[in-house]
Amino acid sequence: MFHASTVVNNTLYVDGGELRQIAATNSTSYGTVAATLPTTVASIDLARPWNNANNSIWRHIAKPYATLATSPPSLNSGAIFSNGSSLWLYGGSINRLPNASQEVPPNGIWRYDLGSSDWSRAAPSGEPVQRLVKGSNIDASLSKAYYLGGTKDPYSDPAFLSTRDAEPYAVEGLLTFDKFNQNFQNVSTVGMNNAGTMIFGFMTSISSIGSQGVLVAFGGITSDAGASWGGLKENTDSNFLPLQDISVYDIETQRWHQQRASGDIPSGRYDGCAVAATASDGSSHSIYVFGGWGSPVTQRTDGNVYVLSIPSFTWIRVTLDTDPRNGHKCHLMGTHHMLVVGGCLPSGFNGRPGGVEGCDTGPKFSQGLGIFSLNSHTWTTDYDPGAGANPYQVHASISKVIGGTETGRATKRTPDVGFSSDDLRKLMSSNQQNPNGSVTNTTVSEPPNAQQKPKSSRPLSKGAIAGAVVGVTVGALILGIVLYLICHHRQSHRKESSTIDRSISRPWQPVLFNEIDAAPVGHELRSGTLEDNRAKMWQRQEVSDAAEIYEMATRSRSHELPAHPGSQTAKILPPDTLHPGLADGKKGPGQNTSQQRRTAKK
Numbered sequence: 001m002f003h004a005s006t007v008v009n010n011t012l013y014v015d016g017g018e019l020r021q022i023a024a025t026n027s028t029s030y031g032t033v034a035a036t037l038p039t040t041v042a043s044i045d046l047a048r049p050w051n052n053a054n055n056s057i058w059r060h061i062a063k064p065y066a067t068l069a070t071s072p073p074s075l076n077s078g079a080i081f082s083n084g085s086s087l088w089l090y091g092g093s094i095n096r097l098p099n100a101s102q103e104v105p106p107n108g109i110w111r112y113d114l115g116s117s118d119w120s121r122a123a124p125s126g127e128p129v130q131r132l133v134k135g136s137n138i139d140a141s142l143s144k145a146y147y148l149g150g151t152k153d154p155y156s157d158p159a160f161l162s163t164r165d166a167e168p169y170a171v172e173g174l175l176t177f178d179k180f181n182q183n184f185q186n187v188s189t190v191g192m193n194n195a196g197t198m199i200f201g202f203m204t205s206i207s208s209i210g211s212q213g214v215l216v217a218f219g220g221i222t223s224d225a226g227a228s229w230g231g232l233k234e235n236t237d238s239n240f241l242p243l244q245d246i247s248v249y250d251i252e253t254q255r256w257h258q259q260r261a262s263g264d265i266p267s268g269r270y271d272g273c274a275v276a277a278t279a280s281d282g283s284s285h286s287i288y289v290f291g292g293w294g295s296p297v298t299q300r301t302d303g304n305v306y307v308l309s310i311p312s313f314t315w316i317r318v319t320l321d322t323d324p325r326n327g328h329k330c331h332l333m334g335t336h337h338m339l340v341v342g343g344c345l346p347s348g349f350n351g352r353p354g355g356v357e358g359c360d361t362g363p364k365f366s367q368g369l370g371i372f373s374l375n376s377h378t379w380t381t382d383y384d385p386g387a388g389a390n391p392y393q394v395h396a397s398i399s400k401v402i403g404g405t406e407t408g409r410a411t412k413r414t415p416d417v418g419f420s421s422d423d424l425r426k427l428m429s430s431n432q433q434n435p436n437g438s439v440t441n442t443t444v445s446e447p448p449n450a451q452q453k454p455k456s457s458r459p460l461s462k463g464a465i466a467g468a469v470v471g472v473t474v475g476a477l478i479l480g481i482v483l484y485l486i487c488h489h490r491q492s493h494r495k496e497s498s499t500i501d502r503s504i505s506r507p508w509q510p511v512l513f514n515e516i517d518a519a520p521v522g523h524e525l526r527s528g529t530l531e532d533n534r535a536k537m538w539q540r541q542e543v544s545d546a547a548e549i550y551e552m553a554t555r556s557r558s559h560e561l562p563a564h565p566g567s568q569t570a571k572i573l574p575p576d577t578l579h580p581g582l583a584d585g586k587k588g589p590g591q592n593t594s595q596q597r598r599t600a601k602k
Helices: 230-234 363-368 396-402 422-428 462-490 496-518 529-539 546-556
Strands: 004-008 011-015 019-027 031-036 040-045 058-062 079-082 086-090 110-113 118-121 136-139 144-148 174-178 183-187 202-206 214-218 245-250 255-260 273-278 285-290 305-310 314-317 326-333 337-344 369-373 378-380
Touching (some): 004 079, 004 136, 004 337, 011 337, 079 136, 079 144, 136 202, 202 285, 214 305, 255 422, 285 326, 285 337, 314 396, 337 363
Antiparallel strands (some): 004 011, 011 040, 019 031, 040 058, 086 110, 110 118, 136 144, 174 183, 202 214, 273 285, 285 305, 305 314, 369 378
């Protein structure tokens, strides 16, 4: 528990936290429970079949230790990001176990190169960032990761720890990490909720809504930015963000929207997890929510799995379980499995008991790993990547509420209370879909509803029109000269106008000049019109030297019509993967944007 995790390229990576095991003899940590601090990044190859009780599935990336300042740390409640070629460790605080070092490492972000197996201290550009804890984070794609809210903690920053009477305080802001450019940007959370803060909240992403996707956040705890969150330790109900209030972040516009949900709304909770799956036709998106810990006063949480169906913003309870859990992370594995990593079992009024009662003893979460099928809504202990690649199917327990079938066709697509704004309504209707109706999770460079214009209807530019006019004028002049030579050669006594009308104008004039002068501007010249009709014109000549005259005219022609411009196609950018993480919290956003930063008591 208290760990960070991510799934990228069919590999699970787990970092930090603490490992609790039932000891054969008394332990100095938690009586009969031994707690150890992992010093590696653990991983599982999800592209191979595995069972959660098989301990040989784990692989480990070593963290060589030299000094505190020059070694990658192992912290609690941090975050781990990856683009498939590198890992980044961000955020977190030191462990408070009696046998753990109480020295806080210098603030920084560490990078591991998966190709060269080298650790290095990263030097990201953009806004300077703090080491935060207890925020919500997600690897939304191979290129972007996000960290929302969280707290500033004395045990995450050595300078803060040395400040007298320093206490944790809530921070606002959404930290965006561009993994390929290694750049951080902090976006305001004004409009996310009343305070603009969220601690231990739920967050997931849906890449097929809008042009660049959306983040959906809810639950957790809130407090005024910069204010001590000491009162939150009492878990009073007023600190909890109700799960009927949903925050949606449009990545393209960097704007927050709030929406009221309805249905079987879960009680207030924090430190659980969520993953999202989209119907094949994009008509609905199912956000699966599992676990978390609620107020011990009135809202201790359950072990049920809930679904928030979007765009109707309807809560649906899809299981009735008796296994509550918190401090864990979730990830979408394959296309329709929720992988639960870590966590502990609450007991009574204690959300994180240190005794045996907090440990898993059954097969459902052996080694702290749980597998939930989104297609059958059942828990399992085995994973087959072949079957896991089958399409996600909307379960009957969901479709009976929102309508439709297992492939989609949802009929309930608006909230019971209506959309909070017309902008949110438009955003929720802007699903990216393939021509066959299936959802695509790629990001395009223009809005998905932009229709590609057929070539025949693309308007000519001013330059193209001017070129066409010049070409026609030159062509007419050449034909006039040719006409004169023909007439002189044949010594005809007919008038020149009748010769033009019968020999030249009729074969080509209706085609060439009607395309430019009579047709609407929205129509192009048909490809090859001028050359084709010139050829036809000369085939009709009855003079013996016509070929010679045509060759001369062609050599003297100085202007060609512009090439057909062709249609521009949308550029497809690398897809964005997704899915939440594991325990206490994750990296926090960058600098607190509210200027309400807490200053230490002197």
